[in-house]
Amino acid sequence: MPILKSTLITALFFLMAGNVFAQTKTPPKTHLDGKKLYSENCLSCHQEDGGGVTSMNPPLIKTSYVLGDKSEIVKIVLKGFGEKVKIQGKYYSNIMPSLSYLKDDQIAAILTYVRSHFENTASAISAEEVKEIRAKLKN
Amino acid sequence: MNTLHGKSFFEVYKTSFIRSIPILIGVALFSYTTILKAYHTKGLGRNPVSKLVKADSNNAGLKLPVGFGALLVADKMGPTRHIAVAPNGDIFLKLYDADNGPGIKVLHDALGNGKPTLSQSFGNYSGTGIAIKNGYLYATSNNDIYRYKLDKDYKVIDPANPEHIVYGLIERGEHESKSITLDNNGNIYVNIGAYSNACQVKDRQKGSPAMDPCPILDSAGGIWKFKADVLNQTYKDGIHYGKGIRNTVGLDWNTETNQLFVMQHGRDQLHDLFPNLYGTKENAELPAEEMLQIEPGKFYGWPYCYYDELQNKKVLSPEYGGDGKKVGRCANAENPVIAFPGHMAPNGLLFYKGNQFPSRYKNGAFIAFHGSWNRAPEPQKGYFVVFVPFEKGKPSGKWEIFADNFAGIDLVKSPGQAKHRPCGLAEGPDGSLYVTDDHEGSVYRIIYNGKI
Numbered sequence: 001m002p003i004l005k006s007t008l009i010t011a012l013f014f015l016m017a018g019n020v021f022a023q024t025k026t027p028p029k030t031h032l033d034g035k036k037l038y039s040e041n042c043l044s045c046h047q048e049d050g051g052g053v054t055s056m057n058p059p060l061i062k063t064s065y066v067l068g069d070k071s072e073i074v075k076i077v078l079k080g081f082g083e084k085v086k087i088q089g090k091y092y093s094n095i096m097p098s099l100s101y102l103k104d105d106q107i108a109a110i111l112t113y114v115r116s117h118f119e120n121t122a123s124a125i126s127a128e129e130v131k132e133i134r135a136k137l138k139n
Numbered sequence: 140m141n142t143l144h145g146k147s148f149f150e151v152y153k154t155s156f157i158r159s160i161p162i163l164i165g166v167a168l169f170s171y172t173t174i175l176k177a178y179h180t181k182g183l184g185r186n187p188v189s190k191l192v193k194a195d196s197n198n199a200g201l202k203l204p205v206g207f208g209a210l211l212v213a214d215k216m217g218p219t220r221h222i223a224v225a226p227n228g229d230i231f232l233k234l235y236d237a238d239n240g241p242g243i244k245v246l247h248d249a250l251g252n253g254k255p256t257l258s259q260s261f262g263n264y265s266g267t268g269i270a271i272k273n274g275y276l277y278a279t280s281n282n283d284i285y286r287y288k289l290d291k292d293y294k295v296i297d298p299a300n301p302e303h304i305v306y307g308l309i310e311r312g313e314h315e316s317k318s319i320t321l322d323n324n325g326n327i328y329v330n331i332g333a334y335s336n337a338c339q340v341k342d343r344q345k346g347s348p349a350m351d352p353c354p355i356l357d358s359a360g361g362i363w364k365f366k367a368d369v370l371n372q373t374y375k376d377g378i379h380y381g382k383g384i385r386n387t388v389g390l391d392w393n394t395e396t397n398q399l400f401v402m403q404h405g406r407d408q409l410h411d412l413f414p415n416l417y418g419t420k421e422n423a424e425l426p427a428e429e430m431l432q433i434e435p436g437k438f439y440g441w442p443y444c445y446y447d448e449l450q451n452k453k454v455l456s457p458e459y460g461g462d463g464k465k466v467g468r469c470a471n472a473e474n475p476v477i478a479f480p481g482h483m484a485p486n487g488l489l490f491y492k493g494n495q496f497p498s499r500y501k502n503g504a505f506i507a508f509h510g511s512w513n514r515a516p517e518p519q520k521g522y523f524v525v526f527v528p529f530e531k532g533k534p535s536g537k538w539e540i541f542a543d544n545f546a547g548i549d550l551v552k553s554p555g556q557a558k559h560r561p562c563g564l565a566e567g568p569d570g571s572l573y574v575t576d577d578h579e580g581s582v583y584r585i586i587y588n589g590k591i
Contacts, residue, residue, distance in 0.1 A: 008330070044411050044422075045517050051555035053512040054578065055235065058556075084312060090236075093312040097344035 034113025037106055041099060042114075050118030058092040061118045070111075070125050074133045077107050104130040186494040186570050188586045192253035199583050200559075202543040206497070206589020209542070210253050212573070213246055216580035220267040221318065221487070221563035222573055223276070225293035230255060233269035233278055233563075235316075235577055242266060243278055245295070246582070253584060261298030267316035267388065268329070269563075271369065277327065281310040281316040284329060284365070305329065305365050309358050313342070314386035320399070322392045327367040328399055332355040332386035337406050337458050338442035343410050349458035353442050360385060360434060360441055362401060362531035381433040383472065385441040388509075389488035389564070395502050396532035399433040400476075402485035402506060405445055406456070407513040413457040421463070423517035424449065428485050429475035430504070430527075430534075437473050446470035448478040460521035477534045483521030486562045486577075490529070493570025496587045503528045505541065507561040507574060512554045522546040522557050524564070524574055542585060545576060 039048070045057040053057040060066050065073060065087065080098035084091060099107070105127040115122035194208025201209045218235035225231070230246040240385045242262035268279035276287045276295060281513035285301035305326070308317055314332025321327045333355050341347035352358070355570035358374060365372050381401065390401040410422035417425070426445030433439075440446070453469040456463030479485070487507030491500050508521035522544040528535045547558035554560070559576035566572060572585040 039244050039516060044513060047512065047553035047555065049553045049555060053554050054560075056512070063474075080341075081223055082312075093315060095313070097340045097341065101345065125231065 009096065032105055032109035034109040036115075036125075037102075037110045038068065038113050041102065041106075042110060045094070045096070050114070052092070053094075055090070056092055056094045057096075058087045058090075059118075060114050060120070062120060063087055066114055066118075066120055067122045070123075070129060071133050073111055073115075074107065074130055077102075077111065078134055078137060100134075104128075104134065141145060141262075162536035176280070184494060185498070188495055188569055188571060189251060191251050192571075192584075192586060194525075194586060194588060199581075200544060200547065201583065201585070203585065204541065206587055207542075207585055208588050209583050209585045211581060212248075212253060212255055212584045214580065216244055216582060217487055218577040219244075219563065219575040219580050219582060220316070220577050221269045221564040222575045222582065223269045223271045224565045224567045224573055225289070225537065226568050227293050228255075228568055229258070229293045230565075230573065230582065231269055231271065231276060232575065232582065233266055235265055235267065237263055237265045242280075243269070243276075243298075259295060259298065261295065262301075270319055270321055270453055272321045275367075276321060277304070277307045277321065277367070279319055279329065281315040281317060282306065282308050284308075284317065284319060284327065286367075299358050302370055303378070303454040304367070304370060305372045308363075309334070311475070314359075314404070316388055318388050320390050320392050321367055321398070322397070323394065327365050328380060328390065328392070329365065330384075330387040330390060330401070331359045331361060331362050331363055332404075333441065335442070336408060337412070337456060339458060341538075343408060349442065349456070351459065355442075356382060362387065362390070362399065364435075378435070380435050381431070381437065381439060381444075383438040383441045388484075388486040388562075389506060391488045391490050391504075393490050393532060394492065395490070395529075398532065400488060400504070401433060402430050402488050403429045403439070403441070403475075404484060405429065405481060406442070407482070409457065416457055416463050419516055422481075423514040423520075424481050426481055427475065427478035428481065428483055428508075430477045430479075430485075430488075430506075431473065431478045432532075433475075438471070440469060440472035446475055447480055448480070451478075477527060477538065479506075479508075479525075479538065480520055482513045484509035484511060487524075487564035487574070489564035489566060489572070491566060491570075491572070493566055495570025496572075497589075499528060500526065502530075504534075504574060505564055506538075507564050509562055509577075510546065510551065510554055510559050512558055515553065519554060519557075520549040522551060522560060524561055524572075525573055542574065542583075 050060040078100045081096040107130045108125045108127045113126040161559035195210045198209040199211040219232045220235050221233050223231045232244045234242050241260035242264050245259035246255035247258035264280035266280040270277045284305040287295045287301045311334035313334045318330045336343050338353040339347040364378040386404040387401040405426040409417040427448035441458045447454050453472045455465045455467040485506050486509040489505045504527045506525045511519045522545045523540050525538050526541040527538045529537040545559040545561050560578040562577040563575040574583040
């Protein structure tokens with residue numbers, strides 16, 4: 001049955017083509033260990049359970065900063081944060097330093113880890129997205 | 140004249156009296172030491188706690204030395220920082236956060252059974268410091284010192300209108316608490332914490348250089364002394380009493396030696412900021428938390444120096460060219476009288492003046508360690524009350540854990556796991572020891588009910 005065969009082959013072709021397109025659209029999986037990077041760069045203040053330290057270092061558990069706009073959380077990591085704001089009703093007195101010395105893919109891995117742990121379920125952040133936000137901040 | 144063997148009466152009397160002197164001295168010495176022994180071992184001169192006050196069957200969850208018990212005198216009071224107890228036993232609590240209620244709470248024990256109830260609450264400011272002296276209640280916000288006149292029953296007469304003793308003390312978020320203590324000479328001493336970890340240009344920023352000299356020191360990072368009964372004082376009216384002290388939450392006036400002692404919170408993040416010099420294990424231990432005996436005008440090291448309790452010396456901070464071993468200008472900084480493992484956060488200091496506890500505790504120091512956060516990724520430490528025996532105004536032995544299990548778990552990895560975090564200390568009129576917890580808002584009373 002030549003028509004069926006050619007339909008099958010065409011279908012397979014489009015399927016494979018579709019896969020190729022799909023791969024270029026989704027952000028590539030990082031080879032970096034987000035948990036390890038978190039423990040090396042964030043844990044000393046935000047703690048192993050992401051709970052922070054009362055009145056000093058804010059928690060990362062379901063806060064609007066963690067779950068909200070990707071560019072906001074990336075900006076905080078790149079610039080640091082020293083504003084006196086209430087986070088889940090409480091103030092925190094320590095200043096967060098800038099971690100702009102970390103690479104785009106490292107920051108992406110850390111934030112992806114934070115947004116998928118500590119009771120958080122939010123989308124991953126890619127190195128490209130960090131790169132874009134970093135570039136915007138420069139201007 | 141009457142004579143005995145040719146000697147006059149007086150001569151005979153004199154000889155026999157002289158002979159009896161050594162016997163009299165012997166009897167006197169024996170009686171004195173027997174009485175002294177009884178005084179200490181039999182409890183004469185000791186104040187046992189009232190029989191109406193009984194420890195909770197579980198000692199309020201605390202682990203204590205043999206002979207001691209604890210009762211929960213209050214619970215869920217809010218973030219209770221420091222505490223003062225009046226001569227009538229009324230308990231005054233200062234709350235860290237006054238956003239959702241009053242900043243000062245007073246507890247009164249009408250039945251004398253150790254379970255007081257709330258009798259007054261007022262004060263719309265957050266803050267840590269609280270003390271009672273000469274008929275006044277002193278309390279602090281993060282910028283000011285206030286005082287309230289007390290009536291003969293230690294009730295605050297006009298809670299809405301305190302006197303403004305000191306104003307304008309600098310506060311920039313970090314190390315904001317203005318803890319206080321008073322001497323017996325009409326002076327009040329207040330901590331003005333440095334609004335910085337290590338006096339870097341950019342606080343806690345890896346690679347940011349330090350400022351040299353550190354400009355923060357002119358108005359923070361030390362202890363200031365003011366008059367306790369003069370209104371509207373500010374920096375220019377005070378004396379810069381202790382310099383180069385990063386942040387003090389626990390401090391007390393030692394009435395035995397008439398000196399100020401403070402507990403410094405040492406700097407953080409040696410590993411985060413200088414990973415090439417300090418591993419995570421060194422970071423957990425260093426620097427020591429220091430007990431400082433303050434001599435007016437002396438310099439205690441911060442930010443240029445920190446105390447390394449493993450090397451028993453003050454060394455140069457890495458921000459100022461240190462490498463963990465170099466001493467440099469730190470040869471001129473005062474040393475602590477006793478040093479404790481790093482980051483345990485000493486939030487309360489109390490010299491015990493009472494007679495309820497066994498005599499070895501008299502004039503010694505209790506310290507409330509709030510518990511660490513910067514030891515991570517190593518396990519956290521602290522979350523207990525420690526005792527240091529003192530003799531003639533100096534530590535006379537090693538520090539020992541006195542009250543433990545505030546955290547409720549053996550291994551604390553993150554401070555959020557700790558159920559209670561000890562903060563303030565006070566002594567009651569009967570010599571009971573009170574401890575506050577600023578996490579759950581519990582107030583504990585520790586009593587001695589063992590063999591006297």
